[in-house]
Amino acid sequence: MRGGSIYIERTSGLHRLHPLTKVALTALCFASAAALPSLAWLLALFVGLLLPLAIWGRLTAAFLKSCLLVVGPFVISLTIIQGFFSGGETVLFRLGRFAFTQEGLLAGLTFAARLLVALGGTLLLMQSTPQAQLMQALTERGFPPRLAYVVLTAIQIFPSFQDRAQVIIDAQQARGLELQSGLLSRVRLLLPMVGPLILGSVMDVSERAMALEARAFSSPAPKTSLHSLADSPSQRILRWLLVLAAAALLAWRLWSALQ
Amino acid sequence: MMNLRKEFTTLSITLMAIGIGINLAVGTIVLRLGLPLYLDSIGTVLVGALVGPWAGAATGFLSNLVWTLTGLFPQAFAWAGVAAIIGALAGVFARSGWFNTVGKAALAGIITGILSAVLSAPIATYVFGGVVGAGTDALVAAFRAAGLDALLSNVAQGTFSDPLDKLVTFLIVWSLLLALPAREKARFGNLPVAAGRPLQGKTRRPAGKKTAAKKAAKKSTRRR
Numbered sequence: 001m002r003g004g005s006i007y008i009e010r011t012s013g014l015h016r017l018h019p020l021t022k023v024a025l026t027a028l029c030f031a032s033a034a035a036l037p038s039l040a041w042l043l044a045l046f047v048g049l050l051l052p053l054a055i056w057g058r059l060t061a062a063f064l065k066s067c068l069l070v071v072g073p074f075v076i077s078l079t080i081i082q083g084f085f086s087g088g089e090t091v092l093f094r095l096g097r098f099a100f101t102q103e104g105l106l107a108g109l110t111f112a113a114r115l116l117v118a119l120g121g122t123l124l125l126m127q128s129t130p131q132a133q134l135m136q137a138l139t140e141r142g143f144p145p146r147l148a149y150v151v152l153t154a155i156q157i158f159p160s161f162q163d164r165a166q167v168i169i170d171a172q173q174a175r176g177l178e179l180q181s182g183l184l185s186r187v188r189l190l191l192p193m194v195g196p197l198i199l200g201s202v203m204d205v206s207e208r209a210m211a212l213e214a215r216a217f218s219s220p221a222p223k224t225s226l227h228s229l230a231d232s233p234s235q236r237i238l239r240w241l242l243v244l245a246a247a248a249l250l251a252w253r254l255w256s257a258l259q
Numbered sequence: 260m261m262n263l264r265k266e267f268t269t270l271s272i273t274l275m276a277i278g279i280g281i282n283l284a285v286g287t288i289v290l291r292l293g294l295p296l297y298l299d300s301i302g303t304v305l306v307g308a309l310v311g312p313w314a315g316a317a318t319g320f321l322s323n324l325v326w327t328l329t330g331l332f333p334q335a336f337a338w339a340g341v342a343a344i345i346g347a348l349a350g351v352f353a354r355s356g357w358f359n360t361v362g363k364a365a366l367a368g369i370i371t372g373i374l375s376a377v378l379s380a381p382i383a384t385y386v387f388g389g390v391v392g393a394g395t396d397a398l399v400a401a402f403r404a405a406g407l408d409a410l411l412s413n414v415a416q417g418t419f420s421d422p423l424d425k426l427v428t429f430l431i432v433w434s435l436l437l438a439l440p441a442r443e444k445a446r447f448g449n450l451p452v453a454a455g456r457p458l459q460g461k462t463r464r465p466a467g468k469k470t471a472a473k474k475a476a477k478k479s480t481r482r483r
């Protein structure tokens with residue numbers, strides 16, 4: 001995939017929500033993925049909460065596509081591994097001495113649905129929130145600003161690294177490097193390809209650091225932000241409710257596990 | 260805690276950002292080459308070796324956060340702790356001089372790989388139901404078929420692929436440290452003085468018009 005973001009710009013209510021409200025929503029998805037007991041409940045949450053949110057954010061097609069891309073491989077692996085190896089009475093079919101059971105299939109699909117809910121919540125957050133806004137919101141709540149800088153810079157320079165890597169690949173191919181050669185020779189190709197990329201960028205570090213210092217990066221004085229995030233009292237209440245719901249779900253799950 | 264402050268200067272913060280960029284870029288190159296490795300921690304190990312364990316740990320942790328934030332690999336955050344430990348280990352190994360010789364660097368890579376396999380397996384087993392949603396799941400299936408239980412199959416799969424991956428990662432970082440001018444290495448101050456001593460003619464240096472000048476600069480700083 002090209003670039004370092006799956007954010008999709010739209011004008012919608014979901015996009016206008018404060019980033020932390022959406023983070024709280026994702027937290028609820030994680031708690032539900034861990035706590036909900038059955039496949040039906042998990043799918044109901046996906047169809048009843050995540051899908052309407054995606055429609056509200058006018059992201060339906062992109063959201064479903066990313067979910068499929070991310071969770072699809074898990075569905076395949078999980079149904080095969082759980083179907084064959086988690087035991088059960090109802091044999092659907094046999095492959096040699098291994099039986100594929102209905103109980104195993106259900107266990108695999110339930111696990112896949114848990115991942116769908118948790119990763120779906122994450123994908124929806126990232127598709128409706130610019131990374132810079134998310135990091136700004138986190139920084140305002142105590143996330144170290146220097147680490148936020150690291151995260152955002154890494155995301156920004158990733159595409160330029162990809163361009164640089166492409167230039168190196170092209171240059172080495174022009175010198176006779178074959179990408180379709182045997183496995184061992186491809187391993188040997190690794191160093192001439194990643195070497196120039198990494199050494200070049202490490203040499204740039206001091207220049208970048210000086211540019212930062214010249215802009216008071218390590219100054220202890222309070223800094224103002226060009227952009228401000230819109231928040232509202234109702235969203236603050238909503239956030240607390242979401243966090244409480246997530247905590248209640250986890251507590252209920254723990255309680256029923258102990259029974 | 261003294262070290263913690265020392266490892267988060269503006270210079271090392273900048274290097275950490277570059278390190279994460281390297282992780283992402285090399286991770287995608289490796290995918291294009293179609294190698295059976297991940298090599299998504301070269302930047303983490305490089306930062307750990309140059310700056311120290313704390314910076315290495317932060318780079319590993321934030322790398323996985325960035326994989327999640329970019330949406331390229333949203334499940335990565337589950338392994339952020341393992342990535343942090345890999346970075347910290349690289350810092351400790353480098354500080355104790357394990358990057359001085361190729362043999363020790365290789366051994367450090369294998370140790371790190373085994374540890375990362377053991378730490379990753381419970382996450383794959385209990386968070387993801389025993390799979391990672393990639394080609395290596397075929398190995399897990401093979402181990403399950405051979406009669407191992409869920410956790411052991413994931414440990415076995417990990418010890419099959421992780422030590423090799425980290426061995427190659429550590430060897431690449433070792434050769435990068437050889438090629439990096441002493442001036443750049445001394446800036447960060449984690450490596451002992453002898454680290455990355457050039458073995459004449461044994462590594463391939465990236466070609467460029469500045470190479471000869473850099474070589475000379477390296478020699479003069481070393482003999483000061």
